[in-house]
Amino acid sequence: xxxxxxxxxxxxxxxxxxxxxxxxxxxxxxxxxxxxxxxxxxxxxxxxxxxxxxxxxxxxxxxxxxxxxxxxxxxxxxxxxxxxxxxxxxxxxxxxxxxxxxxxxxxxxxxxxxxxxxxxxxxxxxxxxxxxxxxxxxxxxxxxxxxxxxxxxxxxxxxxxxxxxxxxxxxxxxxxxxxxxxxxxxxxxxxxxxxxxxxxxxxxxxxxxxxxxxxxxxxxxxxxxxxxxxxxxxxxxxxxxxxxxxxxxxxxxxxxxxxxx
Numbered sequence: 001x002x003x004x005x006x007x008x009x010x011x012x013x014x015x016x017x018x019x020x021x022x023x024x025x026x027x028x029x030x031x032x033x034x035x036x037x038x039x040x041x042x043x044x045x046x047x048x049x050x051x052x053x054x055x056x057x058x059x060x061x062x063x064x065x066x067x068x069x070x071x072x073x074x075x076x077x078x079x080x081x082x083x084x085x086x087x088x089x090x091x092x093x094x095x096x097x098x099x100x101x102x103x104x105x106x107x108x109x110x111x112x113x114x115x116x117x118x119x120x121x122x123x124x125x126x127x128x129x130x131x132x133x134x135x136x137x138x139x140x141x142x143x144x145x146x147x148x149x150x151x152x153x154x155x156x157x158x159x160x161x162x163x164x165x166x167x168x169x170x171x172x173x174x175x176x177x178x179x180x181x182x183x184x185x186x187x188x189x190x191x192x193x194x195x196x197x198x199x200x201x202x203x204x205x206x207x208x209x210x211x212x213x214x215x216x217x218x219x220x221x222x223x224x225x226x227x228x229x230x231x232x233x234x235x236x237x238x239x240x241x242x243x244x245x246x247x248x249x250x251x252x253x254x255x256x257x258x259x260x261x
Contacts, residue, residue, distance in 0.1 A: 002026060002076045002095055002146070005068045007061060009033040011082035015043070021086040024049050026095075029071060031055065031064040060163035060214075069149065069157060080144040083193040087112075093188045094146055097133050105151035105180035106172070108141035113191035117143040118184040134186035140172040141182055143192045151180055166218040173226055215239065 004022050008015060008030055015030065022028055028050045032039055040052035055067055065079060076098055078091060090109060097107065111117040119140040120127075129135035145168070155174045158167055172182060216239050224232030 001074045002078050002091060002098070003072045003074045004028045004078045004080065004091060005065065005072070006030045006080055006082055007033065007064045007068075008082050009058065010036070012036065012039050014082035015039070018080070018082060018084075018086065019043070019047060019050060022091050026091050027051070027074070029053060029068050031059070031068050033058040033060070033064060062158035062162050062167045063160045065158045066160060069152075072149070075149050077147045077149055078144065079147060080190075081192070084111075084144055085113075085191040085193075087189045087191065090188055090190060093133070094185075097131075097135075097185065097188070098146070101129065101131065101135065102148075103181060104183050105148050105175045106141055106182045107135070107146040108144060108182075108184055109146075109188040109190045110184055110186045111143045111192050112189050113193065115143070115192060117141060117192070129183070133188055135183045136186065138182055138184050139176055140169065141184060142168050144190055151175075154178065155180075162218050162221060164214040164218060166215075166222040170222050170225070 004026055006015070006018060006028065009032075019028060024047065026049060028047070030043070030050065030052045032052055032054055035054050035057075037054060040054055043050045043052050051071070053068060053071060055064065059067055069077065078094060080086070094107070094109070108117065118138045121139040124137050127137035129137075152175075155171075155178055159170050162170060175182060216236055219239060220232045220236040222232075223235045
C-alpha cells in the first residue's frame with residue numbers, strides 16, 4: 001500500500017481538493033509547517049484516512065519529509081505538494097504500477113502543467129520499461145515522488161541541511177551515485193501550478209523574501225557539497241546579485257505600498 005504525504009505551509013485552500021482527488025481508501029499524512037491546529041482538527045474529524053502532523057516549528061521541506069517518514073509504516077510513500085493536481089485516479093494507478101514493478105528508488109508521474117519534471121543526463125541502455133504505464137529511467141525527477149522507503153533509507157533519507165530548494169537535486173544525485181533507479185511514468189500524470197501558489201496569497205510577499213534567501217543558500221550548499229566550495233560560490237554569485245537588486249527595488253517603492261520583488 002502507498003501512503004500519500006503532503007508538505008503544507010498555509011495551504012488549506014488546496015488541501016481539500018487534493019484529498020478529494022486521492023480518495024478515502026488511501027492513508028494521507030499532512031505535515032502542516034504553519035502549525036495550523038484548526039486545520040488538523042477539521043481534517044481529522046472529517047476524513048478517517050487523514051493524519052495531520054504539527055511539528056514544533058517550520059521544518060522546511062527535507063526535515064518535514066523525514067518527520068513524516070518516521071510516522072509511516074508502508075514501504076511506498078507518494079510525496080506531493082498542495083498545488084499539484086493529481087489526474088485521473090493518479091494514486092490508484094501508482095498502486096497498480098508498484099504491485100507489478102518494484103525495482104526502483106523513485107517513480108514520478110509526468111507533469112503536464114508546462115514544466116518538464118525530469119532530466120536525462122547520460123544515455124542508459126534498456127531504460128524504457130515496456131508496460132502500460134510507460135516507465136523510462138531518468139537521472140532527475142521533480143514535482144512529486146513515489147518513494148521506495150527501503151531504498152531511500154540506504155542513502156540517509158532527505159538532507160535536513162537544505163530547508164527549501166535543491167533538495168530533490170541532492171536526493172537524485174545521491175541515489176544515482178549509489179546506482180539506484182529513478183523513473184518517470186509517462187502514462188500517469190499530474191499538473192503543477194508554477195510559482196508560489198501552494199500557500200495562501202496573503203503570504204505572497206513573505207514567501208518571495210524567503211525564496212530569495214533559501215534559493216541562494218540551497219544552491220550554494222548543493223554545489224559545494226557535490227562539486228566543491230569554489231564551484232558553489234561561482235554558481236551562486238549571479239543569483240545573489242539579482243536577489244540584492246530585487247531587495248533594493250522593493251525598498252525604493254515600499255513607501256507607495258508597491259512590492260516589486
